[in-house]
Amino acid sequence: MYKIKHKKIISTRGGDVRHGLRVDDEEFVGFGEVYFTEIQRGFVKGWKRHKEMQLNLLPVVGAIRLLLKTEFDEAPVELIFGEADYKLIVVNPMVWVAFEGLSDRNIMANVATLPHDPEEADIQTYEGAE
């Protein structure tokens, strides 16, 4: 359903450099598109399920709570990542995904294996517990 890979933060004068995804990483299965999603604190975006796209998610700013499930009716797995716990989360195709912003400002990058195609994704309204 998913895979977590820790990524290096290189301490550099004037500001750190954070690794994202490389063509020679074992997670790399192709490049489609890079985009950046802002998520307000407490807001949940989702659910969305990509039929073919593998998501390669990186927390560029803040912290994000990721919810993943393979069947829509099951309880999701919860993963949290962010600047203070920097890592790549790879989400396989056919996994339902929702995500919530946890900090004042939150930006997540997706180095997606396919370019955006609305026909390639299923969408369901998120109904949170609160």
Added chain:
Amino acid sequence: MYKIKHKKIISTRGGDVRHGLRVDDEEFVGFGEVYFTEIQRGFVKGWKRHKEMQLNLLPVVGAIRLLLKTEFDEAPVELIFGEADYKLIVVNPMVWVAFEGLSDRNIMANVATLPHDPEEADIQTYEGAE
């Protein structure tokens, strides 16, 4: 030496989505690595010249002043981009690059056409006017 391409910001409930680079963009010549560079306000990183890598630079947070020149002794071209002026700046190989953070927080993404290889880049110390 460089190319500028405006990229869409999609207004979405809970936070905008900003386009980065797509495999079917005419700028796309291959994927090597995505990484994120933080640049403190007033700090300049550079100069660096990649022999083969094309840089595809995106301002994820804040604003950045980019300095570009083909000959080390010439005066640089200055480009400014950031969240308020969101665009992709493509830098060709064999161009000297330096960049400075202009806001409280600045993060730039590079969707590089090659993975990092220290042998592939030349480095020169930046000596700013101040």
